[in-house]
Amino acid sequence: MPQSRGNKRLEKIFSNTSAKQRIGIKRIISNLFYHTTHSNLELSKITEFSIPTVSALLDTLIDSNLVQPTGQGSSSGGRKPQQYGLSKTFGYIVAVYIDQYYTHLAILSLTRQHVVEPRIINLNLYENKNGTSILCESVKQFVDDSKIDKDEIIGVGVGMPGLIDVKKGLNHTFFQDADNGIRQLLSEKLSLPVFIENDSNVLALGETKFGFAKYSQNVLVVNASWGVGLGMVLNGELFHGHAGFAGEFSHIPLNENGILCSCGKQGCLETECSATALARLAKEGIRNGKMSSLSNMRDEDLEKLEAELVIEAANNGDQYSVQILWQIGYNLGKGLASLIHLLNPEVIVVSGRLAKANKYILTPIEHSLNKYSIPRLRRSTHVVISELSKEAGFMGCASLVIENVFGHTRERFIPSGSSVPTGLLRVN
Numbered sequence: 001m002p003q004s005r006g007n008k009r010l011e012k013i014f015s016n017t018s019a020k021q022r023i024g025i026k027r028i029i030s031n032l033f034y035h036t037t038h039s040n041l042e043l044s045k046i047t048e049f050s051i052p053t054v055s056a057l058l059d060t061l062i063d064s065n066l067v068q069p070t071g072q073g074s075s076s077g078g079r080k081p082q083q084y085g086l087s088k089t090f091g092y093i094v095a096v097y098i099d100q101y102y103t104h105l106a107i108l109s110l111t112r113q114h115v116v117e118p119r120i121i122n123l124n125l126y127e128n129k130n131g132t133s134i135l136c137e138s139v140k141q142f143v144d145d146s147k148i149d150k151d152e153i154i155g156v157g158v159g160m161p162g163l164i165d166v167k168k169g170l171n172h173t174f175f176q177d178a179d180n181g182i183r184q185l186l187s188e189k190l191s192l193p194v195f196i197e198n199d200s201n202v203l204a205l206g207e208t209k210f211g212f213a214k215y216s217q218n219v220l221v222v223n224a225s226w227g228v229g230l231g232m233v234l235n236g237e238l239f240h241g242h243a244g245f246a247g248e249f250s251h252i253p254l255n256e257n258g259i260l261c262s263c264g265k266q267g268c269l270e271t272e273c274s275a276t277a278l279a280r281l282a283k284e285g286i287r288n289g290k291m292s293s294l295s296n297m298r299d300e301d302l303e304k305l306e307a308e309l310v311i312e313a314a315n316n317g318d319q320y321s322v323q324i325l326w327q328i329g330y331n332l333g334k335g336l337a338s339l340i341h342l343l344n345p346e347v348i349v350v351s352g353r354l355a356k357a358n359k360y361i362l363t364p365i366e367h368s369l370n371k372y373s374i375p376r377l378r379r380s381t382h383v384v385i386s387e388l389s390k391e392a393g394f395m396g397c398a399s400l401v402i403e404n405v406f407g408h409t410r411e412r413f414i415p416s417g418s419s420v421p422t423g424l425l426r427v428n
């Protein structure tokens with residue numbers, strides 16, 4: 001881990017506590033981050049520390065303004081329990097969610113609220129030879145502009161496309177001019193702790209911590225964007241594979257279509273099922289005279305057409321846009337059928353840029369799965385569109401920092417009123 005600064009008040013809390021107390025504090029912070037509020041009794045069950053110990057730790061954290069009482073919870077009888085949550089002014093997390101063309105920047109509080117307006121940087125990773133320096137400068141400028149003291153920042157979570165070596169902090173596909181790896185370079189430029197992860201894995205973290213798949217242990221998150229990434233949470237853990245490169249769903253051979261893929265091969269899944277493929281199909285169809293609300297575009301505008309415009313047209317009832325979205329979803333479903341047969345997931349979350357197409361992509365996926373999957377396997381998998389939308393990337397980046405600084409949360413507390421049984425679900 002590179003030498004860098006972090007939240008000074010947090011350091012002070014840790015330096016004044018025993019190793020055992022630090023374990024308890026970390027468990028309390030990560031659980032309050034993911035679940036917003038808990039009572040002393042709930043925190044005692046989750047952290048496996050006694051109620052008096054949790055009370056003492058909460059007193060320490062309240063004195064340090066890291067935790068605060070948030071009111072009384074519900075009760076099935078007897079006194080309503082006091083609830084506790086994290087303070088929104090104690091510390092901040094910088095979230096950097098990078099895709100092949102745009103980099104999204106945000107700063108979040110420990111209560112998961114944006115503390116400044118998020119920023120989008122145009123950064124084409126395929127064409128930009130200076131991508132590394134642009135990224136470093138953009139993130140540094142964003143943090144400087146926020147006027148937040150670096151001593152208040154807990155860490156920087158970065159999700160980026162490419163083959164990522166999380167342990168060494170390397171990206172083997174992009175930002176390769178960073179001599180000692182992109183993580184170390186960013187950490188040195190920002191003087192902050194930096195943690196990196198593949199973009200689709202970051203989405204999987206966001207979806208399993210905060211989205212529809214929050215209480216599921218076997219989840220596939222499809223990042224249907226410029227390519228088609230895949231984040232896998234298996235038995236409650238992010239699955240990286242032997243060398244860390246698992247999830248290259250985009251490049252499984254799907255079709256002998258002869259279309260050149262970004263990886264250099266032909267006919268990969270992403271040439272049929274991505275936002276890039278959607279834009280290509282729209283352009284081809286319109287140039288060949290297909291009737292569409294997009295047909296009136298000037299040639300130079302058509303050349304720059306992106307998937308979002310096609311999705312918008314579909315949402316406004318454009319028949320041709322609905323038709324090509326069906327084609328994209330149907331082919332994506334074919335690929336997902338293989339994953340269902342291999343992994344028997346409980347939930348597949350469709351996330352990324354194409355998720356905005358909602359029913360126009362979900363319906364053909366389901367149609368295709370019904371056609372190509374074994375019914376018993378198909379019935380045990382829910383397929384849903386991400387409900388977190390663009391926030392999934394930021395939430396995943398923030399979770400990456402929490403997981404690295406405060407430890408992986410292996411317990412899930414199922415609140416009353418949810419669709420799954422109430423109680424403590426152990427994930428061992």
Ligand SMILES: [Zn+2]
Nearest residue numbers: 251261263268
């Ligand atoms: Zn490919």
